[in-house]
Amino acid sequence: MSPLEAVAVLLAGVAAGTINAVVGSGTLITFPTLLALGVPPLTANVSNSLGLVPGSVAGAVGYRRELAGQRTRMRRLLLVSAPAGALGALLLLVLPAGAFEAVVPFLIALGIVLVIVQPRLSAWVAARERARGRDGGDGAWWLPFAAFASGVYGGYFGAAQGVILMAVLGIGISDALQRLNALKNVLVAVVNGIAGILFVVVAGLDLFGTQAEVDWLLVLLIGVGAVIGGFLGAAVGRRLPPLLLRATIVVVGTAALVVLLT
Template sequence: MTLLEGFIILVAGVAAGTINTIVGSGTLITFPTLLAFGVPPVTANASNTIGLVPGAISGAIGYRRELAGQRSRVLRLLSASALGGLLGAVLLLALPAAAFEAVVPALILLGVVLVVTGPRISRWVAKRHEATGGLPHHGAWWVWPAILLAGVYGGYFGAAQGVLLMAIMGIGISETLQRLNGIKNILGAVVNGVSGLFFAFVADIDWQVVVLIALGSVVGGQIGAGVGRRLPDLWLRGTIVVVGLTALVLFIRG
């Protein structure tokens, strides 16, 4: 790895940590970057997952005020994310590499679509909040299994996992979006942490990549938490879409 490549990966980690805290699609920045430098897809995914864990923790700490009074809710949903993350990680390594390479373009495209439609999802969520009432503190009955499935997706690949989590919780839990965003950051950290721990023991990991993304994502997590309520996300969404489409081209041509 050259000095320039290392610097670019570090910067990508900062961007991913920031975006994950605010939007939840940072993998669409780091994953294509690693592919562009010749890191094999499965190795890139596993290394990226581990590297983003410190950034997710950093973002969760930055949102600690929004987490006040939500301890029991968080603990209940943590179990779903932990189990889902482990199942997703097992699937990544159990399925042949060719299967991962075949499904990644569809996953990236799904992530791009979710990012593009994020504002529409948010408006729909807001309407649901106005129309529903009396939901249990932990949310509707289907929230736990839906969080589990999102965890499986996150453990397997993870791009736009945060958008999925916000859509699920926004519909099924009567709470403000900012407070739900605090939960989202914790659940994302758990999914990446569980799957990353699994990868560390059984997968091919590029530890240089892990360190660079980890350092960058910690900084990005704090940036995202600090400006998340004020920064317009239009340019963030545009960047993710461009990078995501670039990754699609790389896969199709490669």
């Protein structure tokens, strides 16, 4: 890898970390960058997933004030998100490369629509929870199932995972959007971390007959850039008004959809 290519990967990591902290979809910057440099798709996906983990952690740390009082709901969702990330990673390793290509754009489009209509849907869900004698603080009954599905998707590929997860959290939990964004950063960090650990184990033991390899130089470059971007994104994102944050999610999600369809 030339010095210029290394700088390109580092800058892609910064951009991805920034976008992931605010919205999600940073994979759509780093992954195509690696492919353009000639990195094999599976190696690019595995190395990218590992490299973005520190950035997700940095974003979560940057949003730590918004995490106050969310310990119970965070634990509840982590219990389903962690195994979901592992399952998604396994599916990536054992299924044909194009297995999810048809459904990914649909999931992103659905996430965008849900973010747009989220205020009315979340109000309706909150009313239903109150009618059942619950305050909705820990989320609707179906939220763990939706978080599990989002985690599987994140472990498999993760493009616009944040968009989908923000839609799910916004509808299922009655709380401020910035606090839900902080929770999203934690869940994404865990999903990517679990998937990354599994990738390393599979590559090291040469399991499932895959060609999975980890390029540790790429992981380092993306990781350093993603940490910088994660703190930068948290500093910017936590200052955005709710309406502007929602608009940002929709714009980034739409851009992700266009990239995947072209």
